[in-house]
Amino acid sequence: MTPTRKLYYEDPFLTECSAVVTHVSAQHGVACDRTVAFPEGGGQEGDHGTLVLHEGGEERSIPFTDCQKGLGRVLFLKEFPQIQVDTPVYHSVDAALLSGFGPGMRISIRIDVRRRARLTVNHSALHLVLLGLERLRPGISALICGCHITEGSARLDFAARQRFSPEELQAVAESTSRLVEQRLPIEVFPHRAEPEAWFWRSDGVTIPCGGTHAASTASIGPLRIKRKSMGRSAERIYVETLQPDLSLERYHPLQAAAGA
Numbered sequence: 286m287t288p289t290r291k292l293y294y295e296d297p298f299l300t301e302c303s304a305v306v307t308h309v310s311a312q313h314g315v316a317c318d319r320t321v322a323f324p325e326g327g328g329q330e331g332d333h334g335t336l337v338l339h340e341g342g343e344e345r346s347i348p349f350t351d352c353q354k355g356l357g358r359v360l361f362l363k364e365f366p367q368i369q370v371d372t373p374v375y376h377s378v379d380a381a382l383l384s385g386f387g388p389g390m391r392i393s394i395r396i397d398v399r400r401r402a403r404l405t406v407n408h409s410a411l412h413l414v415l416l417g418l419e420r421l422r423p424g425i426s427a428l429i430c431g432c433h434i435t436e437g438s439a440r441l442d443f444a445a446r447q448r449f450s451p452e453e454l455q456a457v458a459e460s461t462s463r464l465v466e467q468r469l470p471i472e473v474f475p476h477r478a479e480p481e482a483w484f485w486r487s488d489g490v491t492i493p494c495g496g497t498h499a500a501s502t503a504s505i506g507p508l509r510i511k512r513k514s515m516g517r518s519a520e521r522i523y524v525e526t527l528q529p530d531l532s533l534e535r536y537h538p539l540q541a542a543a544g545a
Contacts (some may be wrong), residue, residue: 290319301538328432417457
């Protein structure tokens with residue numbers, strides 16, 4: 286299957302691009318030669334948006350309600366989790382509307398920018414909370430057994446018998462608040478040997494992560510952190526951003542990007 290060029294790695298603030306349809310699948314949706322839409326991965330939900338058909342000088346917008354990677358090449362790197370790269374990216378479209386697409390068709394892809402901004406801030410917030418948990422319980426990251434990042438909140442599941450105490454949650458909330466107040470830069474960058482294997486770095490900590498992220502901890506704002514017992518051997522931590530900075534000035538279509 287033809288891999289999709291993932292423009293969100295080249296510029297995470299792109300909102301729109303032109304593209305050529307490469308494959309239409311009744312099961313998966315519409316794949317293109319390139320996209321600005323982030324597919325579900327690393328716990329982060331996929332983008333929503335519209336696929337725009339240009340017909341007789343007019344535009345017809347068809348919504349896509351999910352974005353998923355197809356099959357690609359399995360990547361094995363010593364310091365990186367096993368992931369698939371060189372994949373197609375499918376935009377999920379109502380089955381009744383798929384007949385309007387075909388290989389070779391030129392379309393535009395536009396994402397729901399506000400949804401992307403919320404997902405981006407919530408993903409970065411979850412990393413800051415994990416930094417605080419790791420400093421309280423070194424090695425806790427190795428016990429992560431689930432992750433889900435939505436517009437409204439984010440959560441981490443741990444295979445941990447020892448409960449997180451109210452005092453620990455308070456300490457994590459305070460340490461996270463300090464990181465937000467310090468307005469620390471958040472960097473994302475690719476592995477030297479693989480352009481689709483990405484890292485996240487802030488406050489001197491670097492971890493593998495291919496999600497979308499805020500450029501600074503300042504964007505995250507105040508947080509609410511809660512726990513939930515998932516049984517005798519699992520704990521869940523919820524993170525909610527209460528007043529994130531969702532200014533959209535940095536977001537732009539591809540034609541406005543430098544070098545486009």
